[in-house]
Amino acid sequence: MATHDNVPALVEETSEDRFINPGLPPHVPRRSDIDPRAAKRAERQIVAMFTISALGSILFLVAYYVIDPTLKGSIIGIGEINLFHAALGLTMAASMLGIGLGAVHWAKTLMPDEEVIEERHPQVSSAEERADVAQLLSHGWRSSQLNRRSAILGSAGGALGLFALPLVVPVLAGLGPRPREELFTTNWEPGLRLMVDPSGSPIRAADVTQGSVFHIMPEGFVGEAGHELDPETLMISKSKDQVILVRLDPSLIQSQKQLDWGVDGIVAYSKVCTHVGCPVALYEQQTHHLLCPCHQSTFDMTDDCRVIFGPAKRSLPQLPITIDDEGYIVAADGFREPIGPSFFERERPGLLMGDES
Ligand code: FES
Structure with missing residues (x-):
């Protein structure tokens, strides 16, 4: 064996030389x-x-x-x-x-x-060994x-x-109770005035000039009236009643339904994104596009708020509006389809469904 001059030569040892196997202690x-x-x-x-x-x-x-x-x-x-x-x-x-x-x-x-010693054996077991294992397991x-x-x-x-x-x-x-009716309904009813959020003042058709945008809540749920509601009711109303109101040039509007449900080009749409429910609040005046800031779904306001970009799958629902005796804008009806993201069993007879394109 090669050694260095000042280093004692190492003696090759076997495992038996280094220690003695003490074996298992007696079984008690x-x-x-x-x-x-x-x-x-x-x-x-x-x-x-x-x-x-x-x-x-x-x-x-x-x-x-x-x-x-x-x-x-x-x-x-x-x-x-x-x-x-x-x-x-x-x-x-x-x-x-x-x-x-x-x-x-x-x-x-x-x-x-029991203390059991299993000796090493070849990886592939023979038929006898497998039979032994089966017998061992049964034992x-x-x-x-x-x-x-x-x-x-x-x-x-x-x-x-x-x-x-x-x-x-x-x-x-x-997880709480299973949601049912609340997925299909909002607080919008025929005759409820459209109130500017957050001031709570009603709005006349003449106040809505072309290019202006209003964030709207139903009468009784915003402003002073809203402060009198309990926080939970207010929160639920905020999450599903919010509406965006815009006046478009009627000649740009491509859908007859949109014209019929609006007033002289003034149209109201749910602000709750049909993707996962963020408020759609960015209005591009030049293109008439509505943009959701969460995942960039884009809706074309001149074409029934159809989705033209992004992950949303349905148009924004339109709120039918009309004018009351005093010239204020009021809801002609509630939403005629569930607002917000899609969910199972959304289709229900009697409700008008948005497109699923
Ligand atoms: S929530 Fe609007 S795009 Fe996702």
């Missing part, structure tokens, strides 16, 4: 392996732990639905706390701890406790005693099944 059987009463006691303890877990899961659901979320009180000198959250925390802890402790105790006391299944400990299997299955409920039920319940 557990109490439950030699004493059937100890095994029975361990089984009862495991069942008790899984039962505690199942009870914790059930009590979690009961607490979620029964206890007032704002209920406060003090327990064992901790000071005032939210009892709803405390109950959810304690029952969830029982649910998780019971399952965890039960599984660990089961493994430590009753599952097979493992028998020695695991799962077939004989049906109480543990049943309680573990029940605990695991119920364990998922505290995670799933609050998420599903928190």
Whole structure:
């Protein structure tokens, strides 16, 4: 072997020279392996732990639905706390701890406790080896005693099944009620005046000059009247009632419906983008295009607010308008199709649908 002058020569060592394989320590059987009463006691303890877990899961659901979320009180000198959250925390802890402790105790006391050495062997198994494995697995299944400990299997299955409920039920319940009628309706009704947002003043046809743009809300939902509404009603109204009002040169308008539903070239359209609902608020005076700032969907105001660019799939719905006795612009009807993004089951008899081009 080549060595450096001042470095002692290394002696080639074998693995046997470096350490001695101590082998496995002698196997010490557990109490439950030699004493059937100890095994029975361990089984009862495991069942008790899984039962505690199942009870914790059930009590979690009961607490979620029964206890007032704002209920406060003090327990064992901790000071005032939210009892709803405390109950959810304690029952969830029982649910998780019971399952965890039960599984660990089961493994430590009753599952097979054998040291097994598996020698390395060629990757491809022979037919005999595969038969041996099948026999080994079947032996493992028998020695695991799962077939004989049906109480543990049943309680573990029940605990695991119920364990998922505290995670799933609050998420599903928190989604709130399924939206129905509110997707089809807005607060617009025949005769409601178009009010300028945010001042809340009505608007006359003569005030809408060509090229001007007005952001509109229905009478009663903006200005002083709007301040008297509760915040939730106001928020819902803001999210679906907003309208953009523009006067176009009638000779530019390409659709008869658009002319019929407007007044002397004044047209009103929902501002809620038919892509995912952003407010469409950018009006290009020269091209008469309406632009959504979120994903650049572009609508042609001279052609029924048809989509000419971007991801939106439907025209903006038009609000039919007319003039009342005092010369103010009012709604001739509500929207005749659902406003905003598309959704399943949007088609409904009696409603006029926008194009899906
Ligand atoms: S929300 Fe208008 S383009 Fe996406």
